[in-house]
Amino acid sequence: xxxxxxxxxxxxxxxxxxxxxxxxxxxxxxxxxxxxxxxxxxxxxxxxxxxxxxxxxxxxxxxxxxxxxxxxxxxxxxxxxxxxxxxxxxxxxxxxxxxxxxxxxxxxxxxx
Amino acid sequence: xxxxxxxxxxxxxxxxxxxxxxxxxxxxxxxxxxxxxxxxxxxxxxxxxxxxxxxxxxxxxxxxxxxxxxxxxxxxxxxxxxxxxxxxxxxxxxxxxxxxxxxxxxxxxxxxxxxxxxxxxxxxxxxxxxxxxxxxxxxxxxxxxxxxxxxxxxxxxxxxxxxxxxxxxxxxxxxxxxxxxxxxxxxxxxxxxxxxxxxxxxxxxxxxxxxxxxxxxxxxxxxxxxxxxxxxxxxxxxxxxxxxxxxxxxxxxxxxxxxxxxxxxxxxxxxxxxxxxxxxxxxxxxxxxxxxxxxxxxxxxxxxxxxxxxxxxxxxxxxxxxxxxxxxxxxxxxxxxxxxxxxxxxxxxxxxxxxxxxxxxxxxxxxxxxxxxxxxxxxxxxxxxxxxxxxxxxxxxxxxxxxxxxxxxxxxxxxxxxxxxxxxxxxxxxxxxxxxxxxxxxxxxxxxxxxxxxxxxxxxxxxxxxxxxxxxxxxxxxxxxxxxxxxxxxxxxxxxxxxxxxxxxxxxxxxxxxxxxxxxxxx
Numbered sequence: 055x056x057x058x059x060x061x062x063x064x065x066x067x068x069x070x071x072x073x074x075x076x077x078x079x080x081x082x083x084x085x086x087x088x089x090x091x092x093x094x095x096x097x098x099x100x101x102x103x104x105x106x107x108x109x110x111x112x113x114x115x116x117x118x119x120x121x122x123x124x125x126x127x128x129x130x131x132x133x134x135x136x137x138x139x140x141x142x143x144x145x146x147x148x149x150x151x152x153x154x155x156x157x158x159x160x161x162x163x164x165x166x
Numbered sequence: 167x168x169x170x171x172x173x174x175x176x177x178x179x180x181x182x183x184x185x186x187x188x189x190x191x192x193x194x195x196x197x198x199x200x201x202x203x204x205x206x207x208x209x210x211x212x213x214x215x216x217x218x219x220x221x222x223x224x225x226x227x228x229x230x231x232x233x234x235x236x237x238x239x240x241x242x243x244x245x246x247x248x249x250x251x252x253x254x255x256x257x258x259x260x261x262x263x264x265x266x267x268x269x270x271x272x273x274x275x276x277x278x279x280x281x282x283x284x285x286x287x288x289x290x291x292x293x294x295x296x297x298x299x300x301x302x303x304x305x306x307x308x309x310x311x312x313x314x315x316x317x318x319x320x321x322x323x324x325x326x327x328x329x330x331x332x333x334x335x336x337x338x339x340x341x342x343x344x345x346x347x348x349x350x351x352x353x354x355x356x357x358x359x360x361x362x363x364x365x366x367x368x369x370x371x372x373x374x375x376x377x378x379x380x381x382x383x384x385x386x387x388x389x390x391x392x393x394x395x396x397x398x399x400x401x402x403x404x405x406x407x408x409x410x411x412x413x414x415x416x417x418x419x420x421x422x423x424x425x426x427x428x429x430x431x432x433x434x435x436x437x438x439x440x441x442x443x444x445x446x447x448x449x450x451x452x453x454x455x456x457x458x459x460x461x462x463x464x465x466x467x468x469x470x471x472x473x474x475x476x477x478x479x480x481x482x483x484x485x486x487x488x489x490x491x492x493x494x495x496x497x498x499x500x501x502x503x504x505x506x507x508x509x510x511x512x513x514x515x516x517x518x519x520x521x522x523x524x525x526x527x528x529x530x531x532x533x534x535x536x537x538x539x540x541x542x543x544x545x546x547x548x549x550x551x552x553x554x555x556x557x558x559x560x561x562x563x564x565x566x567x568x569x570x571x572x573x574x575x576x577x578x579x580x581x582x583x584x585x586x587x588x589x590x591x592x593x594x595x596x597x598x599x600x601x602x603x604x605x606x607x608x609x610x611x612x613x614x615x616x617x618x619x620x621x622x623x624x625x626x627x628x629x630x631x632x633x634x635x636x637x638x639x640x641x642x643x644x645x646x647x648x649x650x651x652x653x654x655x656x657x658x659x660x661x662x663x664x665x666x667x668x669x670x671x672x673x674x675x676x677x678x679x680x681x682x683x684x685x686x687x688x689x
Binding site: 087090 | 195218
């Protein structure tokens with residue numbers, strides 16, 4: 055049974071790699087900065103990009119699962135991390151776009 | 167290229183019978199690995215692609231050549247883009263670096279070169295480094311340098327906030343807007359266009375799934391127009407940039423950068439830069455009687471290693487080489503430098519020459535001059551027919567003042583050893599009462615320099631304690647002007663701010679009535 059699980063796990067990893075599935079990172083959001091009309095989130099000292107939802111001229115909605123659309127909040131015209139997520143360890147799935155940006159796709163709570 | 171256009175035309179014809187076709191493409195870099203371009207083209211029907219060529223002055227994308235070669239083979243209309251770092255480098259240095267890597271891929275039938283202007287990866291907004299006018303000046307300098315070097319007008323890729331920051335000065339350059347709204351056809355709002363009246367390309371998504379690209383989401387792009395407009399935009403089969411550009415005196419080159427596409431002859435890597443043209447003649451020209459950079463291995467030369475001379479260059483790494491082995495009888499090849507000779511004084515044409523072969527027949531190497539833009543060549547400045555077994559400096563002068571001068575280097579040969587020239591310069595020596603004399607009695611060091619500092623030692627006139635220094639690149643452009651202080655015949659000048667790329671430059675120092683000219687190398 056263990057061998058079977060191991061083989062399945064290995065095949066899953068190969069499959070994810072071969073077909074370019076999203077990657078994940080677990081950590082806390084250290085900082086938020088504007089970046090190329092989007093937002094740059096630093097997580098584990100690595101830059102990730104949170105994309106503003108297309109057609110949202112207000113730039114207040116983000117391309118992320120609905121549970122975390124309030125990940126950033128506006129204060130005095132500047133966006134910052136919603137305090138309820140401060141110091142929270144989260145799991146971020148992301149894809150790499152043409153310019154190498156690590157674009158956040160989903161955010162989930164860490165189960166650890 | 168014809169096949170490429172036929173494919174597009176075929177799709178257009180189909181589209182006219184069904185639904186209007188949106189012309190879609192992608193932009194890629196080494197982050198996408200090595201796409202299977204036939205799948206990108208045939209399965210995902212992506213018609214065009216930009217591939218990242220360079221970033222700053224030191225990063226060449228590892229997959230650029232792969233992408234250009236294989237994308238073109240798969241009938242994808244390819245282009246090259248440069249990721250700018252205005253916060254770090256001069257526009258000229260970045261443009262030169264881009265052209266050195268991507269120059270041979272910029273030609274009719276391809277997408278125009280693109281400048282990628284966005285916030286640097288460091289995260290600090292680009293607009294915080296520059297005033298609007300300073301950023302405009304940087305972009306304008308890059309665009310001008312690339313257009314001058316390639317003959318093709320670049321386009322600008324940028325975000326909405328930067329487009330707005332740039333104002334109106336750059337709107338003559340087509341805009342490729344970053345507006346990832348998910349729609350290839352929706353017109354971007356003014357937020358994304360800035361002062362541009364319209365958009366030419368739109369990066370409509372950063373997460374398109376494309377067959378043949380397995381790395382994951384990729385940037386999706388669309389063209390604002392129909393097939394006919396797209397074909398017109400990328401250039402017809404008749405070369406659109408077969409234009410004549412005259413350089414000025416002084417001009418120098420050691421043929422170090424990748425040779426560029428010859429839009430008049432429609433051939434790759436046939437011209438040292440845009441100031442040159444290539445022409446052939448002879449009784450049985452078979453394609454082997456062309457000038458190229460000495461390391462050329464393309465279709466013009468059937469046996470590139472035959473007839474090669476050693477060393478390959480007298481200055482730097484490369485030289486200009488006329489190859490005709492196997493030799494058709496009396497084949498002829500000409501390489502023409504278009505140059506404005508109206509500068510005052512006598513012009514000196516200096517170059518190093520090699521042809522290590524005894525008495526081939528026929529053989530002649532001529533330097534001839536036209537003063538009517540190349541219509542007639544009536545003035546033979548120099549003829550070499552003897553064997554020259556090692557690199558030897560040759561020079562000749564002319565007092566011609568034509569603004570449409572053409573200096574032709576022409577070989578007629580039936581031999582088996584090739585002809586090489588290197589370390590070419592055209593300089594002028596003003597004459598008259600206020601004559602400035604050229605003094606070679608100066609030592610500059612270190613030479614080669616690492617691009618940070620250059621020192622000089624010479625017999626200075628005590629009456630003058632400063633020297634005006636000009637550094638010219640191989641295109642004859644003044645890339646650095648500096649007043650340096652002279653102290654007991656010595657000076658030291660900083661080069662770092664000029665961000666000189668590796669290559670050959672001409673140092674011209676003016677002090678009192680003396681002029682000092684030295685060739686320097688930046689490694």
